[in-house]
Amino acid sequence: MLSVFQCYRFPKPRFQFHLQLCGERERERERERERERERERGEMNTRRVLRLIFALVLAEAISIAQADGLRYGFYSGSCPNAERIIADTIRSHFQSDNTIAAGLLRLHFHDCFVQGCDGSILLDSSTDGSVVEKESTRNKNSVRGFEIIDDAKTRLEASCPGVVSCADIIALAARDSVAITGGLFYGVPTGRLDGKISRGSDADADLPAASFTAAQLKKNFNKKGLGVDDLILLSGGHTLGRAKCAIFSDRLYNFSSPGAPDPSLSSSYLTILKSICPQGAPLPGPTVALDKGSEFKFDNSYYNNLVNGNGLLKSDVVLKDDSETKSLVTSFSANSDKFLWGFVGSMMKMGQIGLKTSQNGEVRLKCNVFNGPGTTTANKQNSYQTNLFSHLVANGINQQSAANLSEGGTPSVQDDNESCKKQF
Numbered sequence: 001m002l003s004v005f006q007c008y009r010f011p012k013p014r015f016q017f018h019l020q021l022c023g024e025r026e027r028e029r030e031r032e033r034e035r036e037r038e039r040e041r042g043e044m045n046t047r048r049v050l051r052l053i054f055a056l057v058l059a060e061a062i063s064i065a066q067a068d069g070l071r072y073g074f075y076s077g078s079c080p081n082a083e084r085i086i087a088d089t090i091r092s093h094f095q096s097d098n099t100i101a102a103g104l105l106r107l108h109f110h111d112c113f114v115q116g117c118d119g120s121i122l123l124d125s126s127t128d129g130s131v132v133e134k135e136s137t138r139n140k141n142s143v144r145g146f147e148i149i150d151d152a153k154t155r156l157e158a159s160c161p162g163v164v165s166c167a168d169i170i171a172l173a174a175r176d177s178v179a180i181t182g183g184l185f186y187g188v189p190t191g192r193l194d195g196k197i198s199r200g201s202d203a204d205a206d207l208p209a210a211s212f213t214a215a216q217l218k219k220n221f222n223k224k225g226l227g228v229d230d231l232i233l234l235s236g237g238h239t240l241g242r243a244k245c246a247i248f249s250d251r252l253y254n255f256s257s258p259g260a261p262d263p264s265l266s267s268s269y270l271t272i273l274k275s276i277c278p279q280g281a282p283l284p285g286p287t288v289a290l291d292k293g294s295e296f297k298f299d300n301s302y303y304n305n306l307v308n309g310n311g312l313l314k315s316d317v318v319l320k321d322d323s324e325t326k327s328l329v330t331s332f333s334a335n336s337d338k339f340l341w342g343f344v345g346s347m348m349k350m351g352q353i354g355l356k357t358s359q360n361g362e363v364r365l366k367c368n369v370f371n372g373p374g375t376t377t378a379n380k381q382n383s384y385q386t387n388l389f390s391h392l393v394a395n396g397i398n399q400q401s402a403a404n405l406s407e408g409g410t411p412s413v414q415d416d417n418e419s420c421k422k423q424f
């Protein structure tokens with residue numbers, strides 16, 4: 001309106017000319033408005049799609065959580081500040097060492113793939129004296145973050161003794177690590193129990209190696225109930241962190257023929273890697289970012305690096321060459337939202353692997369040891385039952401049902417999704 005009014009205010013002799021000019025301006029403005037409307041329609045559609053994906057991820061997570069007796073805000077009655085205490089612990093360690101996010105994310109993966117998400121990776125000794133998971137070939141001198149989980153546990157025990165499991169602390173710490181480095185914050189259903197078995201041989205059998213082919217990786221994930229899409233999405237965890245020269249130096253020298261490097265490496269990346277890991281230098285050697293140029297940011301650049309010949313591990317590179325997985329790699333490299341949302345969905349799935357029950361699990365008082373000799377099996381069972389009972393009552397379940405449930409049934413499932421509120 002204003003522009004039309006302005007047009008009619010031009011002096012008379014120039015009226016015709018300015019009318020044409022204004023008409024042209026008006027048409028241009030109308031075209032601009034139409035383009036603006038188009039953009040808004042596009043953004044609305046994207047938001048709708050994202051909302052739909054979120055709803056699907058949530059629905060899937062809720063249904064899995066229901067099936068396994070986990071629930072959002074499991075500690076809201078028994079230890080209301082649990083998630084806050086863990087988040088504060090992660091944040092304070094992250095402020096002095098921002099590499100811990102990578103360590104904690106990997107810790108969750110290595111926990112869940114061996115004996116399920118049950119904190120068994122944290123144990124210092126096994127009941128039968130055999131080598132424990134953390135001492136296995138795959139984990140030793142490699143997996144890290146134990147002291148941060150211990151710190152969170154100490155803070156939790158001071159606030160609500162014997163309530164929060166170490167397995168839940170790992171799952172929440174991994175979630176917080178993703179969020180603090182720029183990934184999405186997602187709700188983690190809790191109520192996991194800590195396992196009583198830790199065997200190094202299980203870790204070496206169940207954890208994938210960097211030398212695996214695409215077929216081996218798919219089989220390995222499939223054994224844990226995860227699909228090909230989960231494999232590609234979770235491998236995106238390599239957007240954070242580093243690997244030692246020893247893990248990938250075979251790609252730099254004598255790979256296909258004597259002296260020849262892996263032909264899939266870009267020449268500029270090869271030069272960089274050779275300078276960090278010179279031939280014949282003692283191994284394991286220094287470390288190199290898994291996601292060149294973006295090791296501290298949770299983003300999709302890992303996939304861009306794969307597509308551009310800058311992938312570090314052989315087990316990553318094979319994913320962009322395999323006929324079944326290469327389209328997923330390309331698609332996550334092109335669409336960051338698709339990766340970020342998908343990653344969260346796959347993390348939720350991974351976080352439900354092999355959960356323990358009150359028959360074969362407990363809430364450990366210290367994360368690195370089974371509950372002490374003073375705590376008999378019955379006491380451990382009782383302490384779990386007592387916690388569960390008070391938790392159920394605090395959440396509005398009548399005392400009779402709470403007693404029935406804590407004696408044998410699984411905890412009731414509600415979707416209060418308290419923890420979905422953004423905390424970072």
Ligand code: HEM
Nearest residue numbers: 102103106109142208209210234235237241242243244315
């Ligand atoms: C798909 C099969 C996988 C293989 C073969 C693999 C292998 C490896 C290897 C060899 C390292 C370097 C270890 C070292 O130098 O000591 C590493 C690091 C890492 N991995 Fe994986 N990984 C896989 C999947 C995953 C998944 C699913 C996640 C998480 C969702 C993950 C997260 C990480 C992180 C964050 C690091 C860096 C750790 C740090 O800096 O301390 N990995 N991985």
